[in-house]
Structures are given as C-alpha cells and as structure tokens.
Amino acid sequence: MAGLYIHIPFCKKACHYCDFHFTRNVKQMDDMVDAICRELKLQFDFLEREVINTVYFGGGTPSLMNENQLKRLMRTIRFEHDLSSNPEITLEANPDDLSADKLDMFYQNGINRLSIGVQTFNDTHLKWMNRVHNAEEAQETFYMARQAGFENISLDLIYALPHDSHELWLEDLKRIIRLHPEHISSYCLTIEPKTAFGKWVEQEKMPDIDEDYAAEQFEILLRVMERHGYGQYEISNFAQPGYESQHNSNYWKQEKYLGVGPSAHSFNGNYKQANAANNAKYLKSLKEDIIPFEMMPMTREDQINEYILTSLRTKWGCDLELVKSRYGIDLLQHHEVYLRDIFNRGMIDVEDDFITLTNNGKLLADKIAADLFIYIED
Ligand code: SF4
Structure with missing residues (x-):
C-alpha cells in the first residue's frame, strides 16, 4: 500500500517558528490547485499503480481551500490513481479557518481525519508564536469537528517554549486530555535559522532551546500520555489504540509515497525526488506539463x-x-x-x-x- 501527500503552500500569516514552504499569496490558490491536478495526472504511474491507502493534505494550510478546490483535487486523485476502498484521508487545519459549515464541507467531501494545529492553549504563547487563533477558538473548533462527524482527530502541541514552565506545560496537557482526541502529536520547539525565532536567537533577543529543560518536558509528556491511555508509537506521536496515523506510519516503514505540490517529496522504493520549493516556478512549469523536481539518489x-x-x-x-x-x-x-x-x-x-x-x-x-x-x- 502506498501514500499520497498533497502540499498546499499557502498560509495567512507566518508563524515565528515555522520553516515549511508556503507563501501568503492565497489568491493563487485556484492556479495552484490546477497545477497540482496536472501533476497528479503526470505522475499517474510513479507508484507503479500500487493502491493508495492514505492521502494527506499538508502545508501550508490546506484548510484554506474552498469546496470547489477540494472537489477538483479529490476527483483527480480518484480518476488518475488507484485509491483503496476505505482510505485514510487527513487534512491539516488551523482553528481560525474552521466554521461549522466548512467542517461539514470537508467531511462531506471525503476527509475522514483532521489534524488541527493547536500548539498551546496559552493565549500569550500563541500571540508570541504569531499564531492566528486563540485557545478558545481551538477548543470550539474541536467540538464543532465532532459535531460535523469527525471521529478521528489529531491535535498538535509544541513544548519547550523559552517562556514556558512545567506548570504551564502540564496545564496544556490537561486541556488536551480533557478534549480526548484520538491522536496527539507533540513536538519540541526547534529554532530554524530562517525563521523569526532563528533571527531573535541570533540577535540574542530570545534564548535558544535549553536541552535539559526540553528533556524534562518530554518526560512529563510521556508520563501524562501513558497515564491517559495514549500509546507512543513514534517519538512525537501518541494515539488511542487503533488510531495511529496510517500515513505517517507508512513513511516510517519505508513504504512508497507520491508527494505533489511545491516542495513535496516522493519515494518509489529506490530513489527520492523533491519538487521545487518555489510557487512561481512550480506554476509556470506545470503550465507546460513539466514537473520541476530534482532527483535525490539514495545509496x-x-x-x-x-x-x-x-x-x-x-x-x-x-x-x-x-x-x-x-x-x-x-x-x-x-x-x-x-x-x-x-x-x-x-x-x-x-x-x-x-x-x-x-x-x-x-x-x-x-x-x-x-x-x-x-x-x-x-
Ligand atoms: S506552522 Fe502551519 S500555519 Fe504556521 S506558518 Fe507554518 S505551515 Fe503555516
């Protein structure tokens, strides 16, 4: 079984810690969806017709897509590739994009797993990270997603923030446990050079990550997850029994995957390839039915x-x-x-x-x- 990853490279705002590929030029979304549909078509045999059992809309912010855009992508996937009869289809979402209607639309169009970027329930920290939403919205979004029918929801948290404390970290963990999502991903903050945080650390406006402090928060995380029945199946990922992410597990088991969209990577069992991390180049090239990628030979x-x-x-x-x-x-x-x-x-x-x-x-x-x-x- 193989996986399909679709990169939607747009965000409303740049979070201060993020070095994923995206731009804020959301107006290009229609053109981008067209280009990704072309790539899906051109890549019809990359997986050698292996059945796809997981689809993952990541980014960027796929929850910025409207119904027409999602429909076009889903139709193209089903038409050009061999999708299994009961695939796991995940969409990454930010709380500020999700109204009850939008959640309903995602559910009706085949999304059966949501990965919601909560990051923390502390409003001061959310502002400091330049997140668009607040804690209340994150919680409300979760309840609305349940109402829309989602029975498989993952929430993300970040730990080891420089202005954090173990008490505040425990508070975040308590609030997430109270919501009882099926899956929790929790990552240690990393300081990437090209981000706002990277610059602040360089200019000594904020401290770098304290490894010992991060290790203590990781130990707290492990204890809380274990006590509440979340199995750790990967260093940063925890799930109730039967709710491990199939898509990510496929990566870790070195199954084949096709990645489409700017900056997406693909692996066909023998070699990897990486699409250009440049929206303008990607759009221009796909207009001529050429995928701008680099081979990444693997010894x-x-x-x-x-x-x-x-x-x-x-x-x-x-x-x-x-x-x-x-x-x-x-x-x-x-x-x-x-x-x-x-x-x-x-x-x-x-x-x-x-x-x-x-x-x-x-x-x-x-x-x-x-x-x-x-x-x-x-
Ligand atoms: S963390 Fe997510 S929402 Fe924030 S800039 Fe990165 S991709 Fe966009």
Whole structure:
C-alpha cells in the first residue's frame, strides 16, 4: 500500500517558528490547485499503480481551500490513481479557518481525519508564536469537528517554549486530555535559522532551546500520555489504540509515497525526488506539463541509515532481520560493543530480532541512531 501527500503552500500569516514552504499569496490558490491536478495526472504511474491507502493534505494550510478546490483535487486523485476502498484521508487545519459549515464541507467531501494545529492553549504563547487563533477558538473548533462527524482527530502541541514552565506545560496537557482526541502529536520547539525565532536567537533577543529543560518536558509528556491511555508509537506521536496515523506510519516503514505540490517529496522504493520549493516556478512549469523536481539518489548507505533513524523512533523498532536480508548488514555484530553498552545502561531493549528504545533511550534517539549508522566504503 502506498501514500499520497498533497502540499498546499499557502498560509495567512507566518508563524515565528515555522520553516515549511508556503507563501501568503492565497489568491493563487485556484492556479495552484490546477497545477497540482496536472501533476497528479503526470505522475499517474510513479507508484507503479500500487493502491493508495492514505492521502494527506499538508502545508501550508490546506484548510484554506474552498469546496470547489477540494472537489477538483479529490476527483483527480480518484480518476488518475488507484485509491483503496476505505482510505485514510487527513487534512491539516488551523482553528481560525474552521466554521461549522466548512467542517461539514470537508467531511462531506471525503476527509475522514483532521489534524488541527493547536500548539498551546496559552493565549500569550500563541500571540508570541504569531499564531492566528486563540485557545478558545481551538477548543470550539474541536467540538464543532465532532459535531460535523469527525471521529478521528489529531491535535498538535509544541513544548519547550523559552517562556514556558512545567506548570504551564502540564496545564496544556490537561486541556488536551480533557478534549480526548484520538491522536496527539507533540513536538519540541526547534529554532530554524530562517525563521523569526532563528533571527531573535541570533540577535540574542530570545534564548535558544535549553536541552535539559526540553528533556524534562518530554518526560512529563510521556508520563501524562501513558497515564491517559495514549500509546507512543513514534517519538512525537501518541494515539488511542487503533488510531495511529496510517500515513505517517507508512513513511516510517519505508513504504512508497507520491508527494505533489511545491516542495513535496516522493519515494518509489529506490530513489527520492523533491519538487521545487518555489510557487512561481512550480506554476509556470506545470503550465507546460513539466514537473520541476530534482532527483535525490539514495545509496545503499543512505537507505540503511535512513531506516535506522526512522525505525528507532517508532514503537516497532529496528528490524535486525530486515537489515540483514535487505542490506546484507548484521547490525548486532557490526556494533556489538556499543549495543551491549547502551543495553546495560538501559537505553535499548533487544527482543525477537528488534531493537527498540526505552524511555531513557528516547531522550537520546537521534544520537543513538547516528552512533548506529553504517559507513560503506566505495
Ligand atoms: S506552522 Fe502551519 S500555519 Fe504556521 S506558518 Fe507554518 S505551515 Fe503555516
């Protein structure tokens, strides 16, 4: 089964922490939808007619789309690709875009999973991050989504904000638990160089992320999620049983996916390609039925290390048999001393040929993965 990602590259405002690809020129939405429909058509065989079981509208802000635009995209997907009979279809949404009518429209047009960007329930923090909505709107939106019929809703939270405290973080967690969404994604704030926060840190107008403080907030997050029955199936993702995101799980299991729209990436099992992260270039090129993309060849080393990095972040862990059969590497033998050391220090479990991270190990997930990387000499 394969996945389809559609990038809608428009936002009303730039959040101070965000370095995703988008512009504020929402007037181009119709042209962009036309261009994406063309790309969907041109890419009809990228997945070699594999059945698509997940569709994900991300961005940017896909909730800015109107009914006509969504309908055109859905029609093109169904016409040009092999969509399974019961696909998971997710749409990322910002609370300020969602009225009862709009939610109803999304639901009636096949969206069956919403991912709502709440980020925090603290209005001061929301303003500081330059978010458009307030906490009250986020909560109301959630209730309206339930009324519209959505039974699979994910809410996003950000932690380790410089002006935060553990009390405020606990308050955010309490409020999200009270809403009882099926899925919660929670990310540590990262300071990206080209964002407003990146500049402020450089100019010393705000502090950089305090790693120890972030680790403490992550531990609080793990405790609260566990106590309330949310299983952690990836470092930043928690779900009630049966509500793990199928789309993201497909990425982590290295299934094929097609990404359409500016800046979207695709993977067909052997290589990746990346569309130009430039709306004007994308629109101009698609008018001539040319997709502006770059190939991203993946060596055997790249493939192994990407598998190690992504699999270790999940509850399923790194499959030693798969690494052996697919890449010809015996990880246990290759990193014997290091693996024994981190096992004795309680960072990993090794069971039935799978390596998984313990809660202590999750705090150092990226470092452990990097230490396990394989280097192959040409
Ligand atoms: S966080 Fe979302 S809404 Fe904010 S600028 Fe980034 S893509 Fe747009």
